[in-house]
Amino acid sequence: MFVKRPTLVLNSSIAMENIERMQQKADALGIPLRPHFKTHQSLELGRMFKAFGCNRIAVSSLSMANYFSEEWDDITLAFPVNIHEIDLINALSAKIKLNLTVYNLETLLFLENNLKHSVQVYLKINIGNNRAGYPPEASDEILEFCRRVQSCSKLNLEGLLMHAGHSYKCRGESAVLEVHKACMDKILLLRDLLDTEFPQLIFSFGDTPTCSVADSFPGVDELRPGNYVFYDLTQERIGSCNMENIAVALLCPVVGKQDDGETIILYAGGVHLSKDVLLDSMRERIYGRPVIMQEKGWRLLDEANYLAGISQEHGVLKVTEAMFETINIGDCIGILPVHSCMTADLMKQYLSLENMWINKMH
């Protein structure tokens, strides 16, 4: 398989399996799945989810909600409302069920004064990742906020939104399960406290590691993982997936071979892969792992081969002496990304193994 420039190759069969596996899990648990589409950002890929019965999604920007509103009518913006985008909020809420994330009173008041149509509100809860939202312990403030939302005519209080982003720091399934357990305990406690006054609240919980690893989600009404459609080296390191579950590889032309017999220069830099990095067992920085394209898919090279550095457009691939001899200028080598969401965001489209271009938002 050859490409002119760095190209994100999609193994649709693997992506399909990933989509199906998560949907089946959610179906078996009886918990609606609302996949986060910030990872793939593609209407065409979105249709694969529909094929397995998915009818609701989450996104991370209003621009993305706008893009997906062409084919989806129930969209959660899992990002705090940006009041400067009120015009687009009003346009979208006239057309679809738009679920917004709010946790600041100022934002709430602004919405109340400026909304033209009803929207659903999710209150953001900081379930442990310490990014944004109310701590679950602040039940008085949470109750007070829920009451405020309920008193606003254009705001329908729909639920609580939680993202266990701290699971990304886990290494291994048992660490993920510990994070998951701590989250579930907090959710059950909060549920108890809110249940009398707000029994209808949807507890929406997400993140690919816990959704991939855990088997039960007591107290959760909606699952919101995203990255699982592609997975990546970070998810493999966390324990969310195997290398065989990774569905995308950046295919890159070889543009140089160093005389040292171990360094290959790829046309593949930070503007294609992003600068996300992992440390290997020797604390070497890894920017990706090389795969050799085959008739159906790709074959991962062993750990002695790795992308050791990237600058704006260059990738520095370290390979074994034996591998070095087999690689020629103009060959195209695939790179499994460290963080597929960021790599997909940077690329303008996908190329399937069947040589079909798949469009995405850009």
Add this chain to the structure above:
Amino acid sequence: MFVKRPTLVLNSSIAMENIERMQQKADALGIPLRPHFKTHQSLELGRMFKAFGCNRIAVSSLSMANYFSEEWDDITLAFPVNIHEIDLINALSAKIKLNLTVYNLETLLFLENNLKHSVQVYLKINIGNNRAGYPPEASDEILEFCRRVQSCSKLNLEGLLMHAGHSYKCRGESAVLEVHKACMDKILLLRDLLDTEFPQLIFSFGDTPTCSVADSFPGVDELRPGNYVFYDLTQERIGSCNMENIAVALLCPVVGKQDDGETIILYAGGVHLSKDVLLDSMRERIYGRPVIMQEKGWRLLDEANYLAGISQEHGVLKVTEAMFETINIGDCIGILPVHSCMTADLMKQYLSLENMWINKMH
């Protein structure tokens, strides 16, 4: 100054000063300046360089060479030739003086067999950054390569291309000057060795740190810095510039305030800033430094205020208690980037302080 979404604001006066300062330095030294345009990627910004007498540029991809060929007729592709782009090479070399970077024999043979028009060739020399090219000590191989190029009818041997990328690891001017001295020593030695047979070779040398800090470049025939048009936090840390020389800031809406009295959530993530990071004196990770917009430009907040984390779309800004009180939802805060080349690459255009949009390649 308000923006709807994260927007890269350009302080044109600062950029103009940066462009002028470097041009004057090169002029005073009598060394032609070939600025690297991968940083700004904009025809409109390119015209500022022309105004100061610049007539040649470098780029990091053939796509970029194609974009700039609309207004520039002497372009060096400071990236190893990618043989899959031969059609575009042939189209461009019919139109402009196209200078290519080569250091592998396979690539040379391919070019000889497939070029339709003459191109200039620069041999890539690894001057110490250990990314690509011949080590300067390999003078026999370098001589041999030069002879091979000279024997090819469509290849004009033009010079040697060197990038002191290892200067980016320096902290402080004296460290930069040490790297610079080591490079100059290697260049003078190599020059001596090649001079008898190839007296006309252009020694093209670049990187923003050494070009900003050093006062003389013995043995160098062309300077090729790029980042200096904008500079950034990394360059300030290296010692290439002061905070006052940084010409771009990502302007970001405030979308959240945490109850902790110190955390502000910005609409500004890795998809806008990139994931480049610096460590501060306490080894905290810094993804940017906040500035407050003013009538003419911006005011940098002190080091107690910093962008402490980013995910795909969120930025987590830590501020002092006093600052926290002054910031409201919907305010727009500027972020000086860690690496302006990567941030500029991610953004689709610039907004000037005079509220004019400036286009770039995307």
